[in-house]
Amino acid sequence: MNQLRTSGEPILKARGLCKTFGGIKAVKDISFDLMPGEILGLIGPNGAGKTTCFNLITGFYEPSAGSVFYQGKDVTGQKPFTVAQQGIVRSFQKTNILKGLSVFENVLTGHYLEARQSLFDTFFPRAHVRKTEKAVRDSAASIIETMGLSRRMNAPAYLLSCGELRLLEVAVALAAKPKVLMLDEPAAGLNSQEAQNFGTVLKQLRQEHVQSILIVEHNMGLVMKTCDRIVVMNFGEKLAEGTPAEIQSNRQVIEAYLGKAAA
Ligand SMILES: Nc1ncnc2c1ncn2[C@@H]1O[C@H](COP(=O)(O)OP(=O)(O)O)[C@@H](O)[C@H]1O
Ligand SMILES: [Mg+2]
Numbered sequence: 001m002n003q004l005r006t007s008g009e010p011i012l013k014a015r016g017l018c019k020t021f022g023g024i025k026a027v028k029d030i031s032f033d034l035m036p037g038e039i040l041g042l043i044g045p046n047g048a049g050k051t052t053c054f055n056l057i058t059g060f061y062e063p064s065a066g067s068v069f070y071q072g073k074d075v076t077g078q079k080p081f082t083v084a085q086q087g088i089v090r091s092f093q094k095t096n097i098l099k100g101l102s103v104f105e106n107v108l109t110g111h112y113l114e115a116r117q118s119l120f121d122t123f124f125p126r127a128h129v130r131k132t133e134k135a136v137r138d139s140a141a142s143i144i145e146t147m148g149l150s151r152r153m154n155a156p157a158y159l160l161s162c163g164e165l166r167l168l169e170v171a172v173a174l175a176a177k178p179k180v181l182m183l184d185e186p187a188a189g190l191n192s193q194e195a196q197n198f199g200t201v202l203k204q205l206r207q208e209h210v211q212s213i214l215i216v217e218h219n220m221g222l223v224m225k226t227c228d229r230i231v232v233m234n235f236g237e238k239l240a241e242g243t244p245a246e247i248q249s250n251r252q253v254i255e256a257y258l259g260k261a262a263a
Pocket of ligand 2: 051
């Protein structure tokens with residue numbers, strides 16, 4: 001059973017988000033709340049505008065209209081680095097794993113927010129730099145353990161299975177210490193057993209490592225089992241919003257998306 005443990009003010013609010021590319025309205029007046037402790041699914045057919053919403057929230061695109069509030073503060077139009085620094089961290093639909101690096105090294109790269117140091121510090125590391133370096137290595141090892149990848153710690157990423165790669169992608173995002181973790185199709189290519197395991201890992205993360213998760217995903221088994229609430233998009237617009245049970249029995253959603261996704 002999904003346990004709704006949400007409370008208080010939304011940690012993230014999207015209000016009237018719009019994005020136009022040339023003549024195409026990719027996102028039209030999208031509003032939703034992400035509550036602390038919540039896993040919120042964003043679903044819909046290809047081209048519905050889900051990734052564009054991610055780009056608007058994380059500062060990769062500036063909205064044509066509308067606002068994003070994070071912890072009550074207007075963060076609309078802030079640069080991606082600033083957004084990430086404040087605790088909103090996203091994964092990409094296309095992998096950002098460096099295949100030639102080991103699992104450990106990939107997770108180290110995810111610590112860029114805390115591990116930035118000057119050139120001087122690189123060549124003449126003083127005590128505080130050595131301390132940061134140790135903290136970063138310890139953090140990487142701990143994240144790898146959380147994701148169940150300890151056995152593969154020193155393996156080059158190109159040796160990983162598809163399932164392990166998907167877990168590593170989340171591990172790299174976790175290294176930036178998100179409060180809100182945003183995952184864009186993180187279970188792509190997984191079989192149903194792997195997807196189920198992945199969902200279990202996400203629920204554990206929400207309890208122990210991140211406050212809230214916003215997930216774009218086409219695997220409906222995973223979405224329905226893992227999400228507390230779901231927002232459905234179609235042609236840039238919000239088509240429906242509700243619990244998995246409400247979404248699964250919504251006729252408009254079935255016609256626009258679920259009928260096809262289940263096929
Ligand atoms: N950078 C861009 N330039 C022009 N059109 C874009 C751009 N990004 C997305 N689009 C268009 O916006 C629409 C929504 O795309 P997207 O957000 O990627 O959908 P989804 O993630 O739901 O599959 C599509 O029609 C897509 O072609
Ligand atoms: Mg997409």
